[in-house]
Amino acid sequence: MTTLEHDTSSSPEEDAEVSKQWTTRIRRRLVEMLPPERLIPDRQPSFLSSWIYIFGALTIGALAIIILTGMVLSLEGPGWWHTSSLGLFVNSMHLWSVELFFFCMVIHLWGKFFMAAWRGSRQLTWITGAVTFLVSVGAAFTGYVSQTNFDSQWIATQAKDGINSTGVGAFFNVLNFGQMLMWHIVLLPVGVLFLTGLHILMVRRRGIVPPFEDGVNDKSATVASGTQEGTPS
Amino acid sequence: MTKTKERRFNPDRDVNPWKGGYRPYDIAKEIVICFVVMLVLVVGLAIVFGSPDDKAVTIQTWSNANQVDFAQTAITELDGTSATAQYGPPYNNVADVSQKIGPFSPEALVGVHIPVNTAQDFVIGPLETVTNSPVLTMALNQFNAASPSQQANWESAYATAVQKAKVFHNVLVVPLARYGPVGIMIRQLTDMARSGALDTSMINQDHFYGTDYTKSLLYVADGTYFSDQGTALHLSGGQWGMMNETGNFPGQAWLWLYSFWYQIPPFTTAWEPNADILVSVLMMILSVLLILVPFVPGVRSIPRWSRVYRLIWRDHYKGRE
Amino acid sequence: MIGRSILGALVNLTKPGMYVHWGFIQISVANLIVIGLMALTFILAIAIPFHRKGGRS
Known part of the structure; x- marks a missing residue:
């Protein structure tokens, strides 16, 4: 049980052990898959130039309101909105955020289909x-x-x-x-x-x-599968 | 790490990594603005339109609004001819009513899981909770002691007579016939329903706290009072009711495709007896197809053929010319 | 009962619904408006130019 009394400098055995830990492996894997600059990028490819791209974020916005108004409705229980004017108003927000959620999600789906x-x-x-x-x-x-x-x-x-x-x-x-x-x-x-x-x-x-590369690719070309794209580091 | 595998380039499946430029884009700001826009829209719509809240139909409101319909429904619960009594699984065992897809009937396979005995649960059980009416107690004793064929004769005599029932001075009047104790039973049940006691009795059959309204809802739905209200509001299945809402509110428009099949042959004609299972299975197949669009040949090529992408990415293509 | 006047709707939609019939198609005006707006929004989202800072001329 040397780990309990070690000082700040770690021994080579410890380093080896740490690098084999499940925790370390999971962290390494996650960072490899999604480095911070890819997870929260500050740049986007130049072809992003259409309003159709915002409907995913709009859907998330509507979802956030659904969850928040649902939580407010939860505060007083399922019968509240029948008897309270405030409850009815929160229920109205809950209903309309659902309508907008599907509205935006379906447009998002159409957009992603045509891309x-x-x-x-x-x-x-x-x-x-x-x-x-x-x-x-x-x-x-x-x-x-x-x-x-x-x-x-x-x-x-x-x-x-x-x-x-x-x-x-x-x-x-x-x-x-x-x-x-x-x-x-x-x-x-x-x-x-x-x-x-x-x-x-x-x-x-x-x-x-990325956009279709009109005229660039023909069927005889080969492709490297497993390539990933993201923002440049 | 890039693992290279020789594979023909398919423009509907593959892309070459983006080699073009990148430009600043503030995702956090986008999300915050989108949230605020949605919040403004939601608050605005809620203020302008509100939300619908049509009062629930209780057995009490139903029986007071239409005593005759209630009595006519109650006798079908007792004689086992109501929609619920004839439903089959998962509520009760009725031969040859389960919907089938080919030779296969999932509901029959699963069997009865939510047992409902309409005569006992909807009529006799609630009446047995009334202990202060000697006339009713006698009628129940007489009914329970009778042979099934005698019971059936009384029930059928009442079922015929109640078709000509009327309401006089707010009291249900059923023409006299040889229906024995059934007349008193349904009359008492109607009184119980009108007082609200039947609602309580239905919900609290097993517990003090009620969260399960299965039996009450089946009861209410067996009457024409309830279905007439739904039809008047354009909510019936044959009216695309699945996607409609009470009043002038938009409903679950996203269910349009599910609702669509119920409006057209063969679902309205030859396949009508099994329409529910056939539409459900069809929608499951279509849902799987939606999920698997990226792999469905032909469908996944529509975006490329349609050339809508030329508009979406027109700045990109303009820049390359 | 209570409240419709305070935080309730400015426009009362709790009236008999308006429906459009066209052959076997029967649709509420409200749903028709929603679906129409979706199609319109989709078209506008593609048609309206998306300008951003630092964008190409």
Whole structure:
């Protein structure tokens, strides 16, 4: 147990041990994958010159408001907004931030589709984005059935048929308010935030996709796979 | 580390590393501005439009608004002909009602997981909680002691009679027929419903705290009062209701494709009995396709063929000419 | 009940919904506006020039 009484100068054995540690290896790997200047870059390639690029950030902005207003609604519980004018206002913000979230996310998706933004080993970026969209649809849906009003009664009793037909309804009971509320405020937000985080890290890791090189590439050319792009260090 | 692998360059999959210039770009500022823009929009929309909050339908409001519809629904719960009683899995075992895709029925395979016995849970059970009505107690004893065929005869006599029921001075009047104790039972149940006692009884069947409204919702949805309200608000499945909202609010427009299939043949015709499972499976396949767009030949070439990218990156291409 | 006058909506959308029918297509005016705005925003996002400091002439 020499480590407990060592002085500040480390021995070569210690250095060797440290460099083999899981912690050290994970840190080395992470820094290799995402050096700070790539994670939070201060420059972007010169082809970034279109408003279509801001819709990802707008979607994140809307998501932040969804989470914040959802937290305010949580402070007083699911019945608050029916009886309080402030609660109703926060609920209105929650609803409109969801509408804007999908509005911006779908435009972001269209934009990335027409840029074929999956090119150059960016397939996983597209995949995490598409999965985030699908999970968000579920998160919004569980919100609609957690409203405890006519709308939630109606949506739940209508949606049960589709979900029951797949057999999933036996475990994911849309008529069970307690279960739907938990999915809405715990499980699905955690999923959306985790996937969004992963998506952003992947964008930063590979950088934004370069334009098609019209006329430059022909089919006989070969490609170096596994190349990464980012900002220059 | 760059691992080089010989592979034909596919413009829909590959890019050459960017060798062009870089320019200052303030991502942090972009995110903050985007957040502020969204906040202003959200606050503005919330102030201008608010949000909808149509009151929930309770068994009490339903039975007071339309006693006849409630009584007509209650008898179908007792005789086992209501939509819920005939639903099958996951609520109850009913032969040949589960939707199938080919020979395969996922709901039948999973079976009953949320048991609902409409006669017991929606009618007899709640009535048994009433202990201060000797007439009702006698009626229940008579009903429970009778043979199933006798019960069925009473139920069918009542089901016929209640079609001509009327409300006189706020009291449900069902033409006399040979329905035995069932008349008293449904009459008492209607009174219970109108007082609000049935709502409480449905939610609290097992617990003090209620968080599960499965049975209450199934009950309310079996009546025409509830479905008429939804249809009037354009919320039914055949009205693209899935993406609609009450009033003039935008709804879940992102569900348009899910809703779309329910409007067209063969989902509205030959496949109608199994429309839910078929649409669900189709949407799962399409969702997987969306996720896998980067790998789907043809689809992943659309961006290049469409040449929309020439507009998005027009500054870049202009600079190269 | 309470509050609609204080922090509630300036424009009351809690009225019978307006719908557009076109063959089997039936869509609320609200959803139509949202989808129309999405398409418009997408087109404008591509069409409007993006000027930034230090950009090419």
